[in-house]
Amino acid sequence: MSNKVPTPDELSKIDYKPPKRKWMDTPVEFKPGTWCYGSRPKYLEAVGMPNPRDWKPSDEDWKLPENWKEIFLEGMEERLRKYRSFRLFMDICVRCGACADKCHFFIGSGDPKNMPVLRAELLRSVYRKYFTTSGKLLGKVAGARELTVDVLKEIWYYMYQCSECRRCSVFCPYGIDTAEITLIGRELLNLLGLNTDWIAGPVANCYRTGNHLGIEPHTFKNSLEFFLSDIEDITGIKIEPSFNRKGAEILFVTPSGDTFADPGTYTCMGYLMLFHELGLDYTWSTYASEGGNFGFFTSNEMAKRLHYKIFAEAKRLGVKWILGGECGHMWRLLNQYLDTWHGPADFLEEPVSPITGTKFENTKSSRLVHIAEFTADLIKHGKLNLDPSRNDHLKVTFHDSCNTSRGMGIFEEPRYIIKNVCNHFYEMPEDTIREKTFCCGSGSGLNAGENMELRMRGGFPRANAVRFVKEKHGVNMLANICAIDRAALPPLMDYWVTDVRVTGVHELVGNALVMKGEKERTVDLRNEPLTSKESKEE
């Protein structure tokens, strides 16, 4: 390829109009920055997934098993039988287009195959060809097509450009949930060993050590001890949490991101401070050391397999109930899938807050309480001594994570907490929050580095709304209750907005929490000076 820069005149003559072609006839092209590396064999071997081998999505030859087509179609047939929703979603779409412009990946890329309806159509066309009479007879005319290697590649490409956020489903008059279609699409691809490395790695690690990073117990403990010394420096208070303690009342589980990656680490400090202040009878586990579940981005079976460790550990330790940290998909799994997988966790007790006596009725079956509910309840009952002026250097907005909002309906609690621990809170525009929230663009295991362009596209609608409140109100902090958000939003802000940082809600709580016996605070949890303090001194 020549590197010659065209002259302006040449440029103005080039016709950039793409040729008009039907989507089925437009072959997939693997554009740089839009796809993730293929899974390495050792990760697949670790959990007994099929077809482990070295492969690159950009390679011509994907080293598929010889009978790959059979495997794929049999897998499809099995799932059509097993999941009524899947069959329904394959059949009932009337292609009304209501979902078409609701996907952040379409909005940000302008690539029509990122319209939810077309994303689903990639799989649906194969379904028609092999599982419907009209498709078998009429082929293309009936929207059906042969499953070829190219079609398989196209399905792969776009199943890993969906963050399973469910925004589209909010707008579909039939309630078709394209995220479910993606889930099954990925399951089928996994039958052929076509996972991404970024997903397969955490799955293998989680299976072995209980968390995505492969952190072993002593290292997990070390990491928390790190925060304890930071907390002591800032507040003068020495905290001694317990690990793997049998007989504790509560088991606390949070995504491992909170224990190793900034800014999640500050949120983790917030949890530690809050629990200490309450004198909560709780324990950490170095085995159930992960709230997240990349198995969910692999297959239903894998999600189920990895998820149960939390409950097995609760059983082993003999706790009464489980408290969960600020995590996204952990909650969606609990809310939508747990009962089907394992039935109610009735070997545990129905959760009751030991501080306020509140019974968390909504967790009757899962016995697992979300920390936003727990803390909002504490505040409501006046159990926390809070000084919101310690967050006066922050102008905060709140991003609803797809999983906690659309997957679970947690809208009010985090807002209630923020308004009680901060004096400056501003909502983003209505079309971009609550059930209509825009995804961070990196959910469902898409938060790798190699697909940064894709993430920036998908995250643009979110970033655009943040930019609006930044310009209008001077917002400088983007709060959320999801560990993937805390990892994915900082680079998103860096590219689109600048000068807006990212925080978990419990970091803000940690800042505002007035602890018994603490020394006068001069810095926040990030070791940055408190403005209220400065101005008092002036």
Place this chain on the structure above:
Amino acid sequence: MELKTLLLEKRSVILEKWFNLILESYPPDASGFLRSQRNQFTNPVGNTILKGTEGLFDKLLGEMDSDSEEAVSLFLDNIIRIKAIQDFTPSQAISFIFDLKKVIREELKNENSGVESRISGELLKLESRIDELALESFDIYMKCREKIYDLRAKEFQDKTFRLLQMANLISDPELRSEEDHGSVLKGKDNNLKPEK
């Protein structure tokens, strides 16, 4: 001044044509949405381009009767930042600037020869100013691309730092490069134990 008056008269036609031309670089199934959906939050790409082109055009006209060059970088940046992460080559990403020349020429071609000769000097000046913007656009485009590479590298460092720190691995030469598409974080050989 005559050119400016003419361009002001034709402002809405020029802007509309320019906007449409830019949207033609998107697949037909998408350009309709980008063009018609006028909500700045649910169609940020279309609206940023729309506002960007209006802003650029007005600034250019504003410059015509003053000596100073107006700050147009922000409008350029807003548009190019989007194109830099979409499926465009560098030349495609900045070609929209040249589209403006094309549209203005087309709009003026029906003027009578008298007008044409009177405005030719001004037009030449305007066109070379647009060329300058194109050069500036290249710079902005490069900055956006560098930012993307930067983010890739930085993300990795940020994520790794705490973990390495606590595992006493900070001086470990094993720190992988991006090409090795594995990650210490994901337990590359699970070498996370303290060394001693």
